[in-house]
Amino acid sequence: MKALVYNGPGKIAVEDRPQPKVEQPSDAVVKLTRTTICGTDLHIIKGDVPTVPNGRVLGHEGVGVVDSVGPDVKNFKKGDRVLIACITSCATCTFCRKSMLEMCKNGGWKLGHLIDGTQAEYVRIPFADNCLYNVPKGADERSLLVLSDILPTGLEVGVLRGGVKPGCTVAIVGAGPVGLAALCTAQLYSPRKLVMFDRDESRLEVSRKMGATHTINPSAGQGVKELAKEHFGEIDGFDVVIEAVGVPATFEMCQELVGAGGTIANIGVHGSKVDLHMEKLWARCISKWACCRVRCKL
């Protein structure tokens, strides 16, 4: 089969690889129909994720058709159309039983990282009963792909950890795919303001199509506080600020935008250290820190 293989920093190639087979009784092999690329894949190619060995098939998102299943797989059979979850979880370890699937002792982020991933014609999915989902009938599989990773990420790490509530104000810094996923899912909780920040006008335009109430381009010269002031209100900032870029400048921006008693939820994958301005934030009762999605698992 053809697969996209990582061959060390800066090197990827489509190669012929043996087709994966069921190895464990709970495995399924899925024939991919669609896959996509994540910012994390770019991090891997840059060499930022040293746990990915040379020769690894990349990709942790995909939609496909079940090709074969191990004897323990109960919920899926050959021919089923499935969505693949980016996180592998066994459903039985201590963490899984606390609904912390990302910390699964037998799983976690494995696809396209510790085992071969979805940018290939076939992929082996461990614990298939827990990691595959039936594709809803008639679903547009092109857009369904965003449910493998970025939509749950925007919701779970940004919106839920940030504590978005009806009537609150939300700032999202970064209108890339994950920022937009947070924008999409934040609306499930009816915030009264949903303000997107990005330097790219075309991304701001997409944000408006997806339900942003306001958009701000911070490259306009003024400070971000000045640009966003009209949205601040009594708490002098936003209730929830979601960081979806992962560089020091945007993390700084979030600290300027968070209101008294507010929350910063960080989704961005940071490649370098960032400053936390406790000298400014302590008196503002930034009560909750929704810490990080760390995709590049430590």
Next chain:
Amino acid sequence: MALVGTTSLPMLLDLFEAGKLNITPMVTHGMRARRSDILKQSANKEFSPDFKFVDVERAYEVFGKAAETKALKVNIEM
């Protein structure tokens, strides 16, 4: 530290099926509904309606140069 857990997936699939998730604008490369838009903008030939898997390296280039190509989520068909 926390990764995404995907515990919200069953709920998100229900919402998707019910048409309650407005996600199509972020799939910039490969959306059937947006093909005409994409083709209109394709003067620089960076846009293609669908990537085939043989073009996956090209898909990486387009995704990697998002500021130029306006790529958000790309769609690679097997």
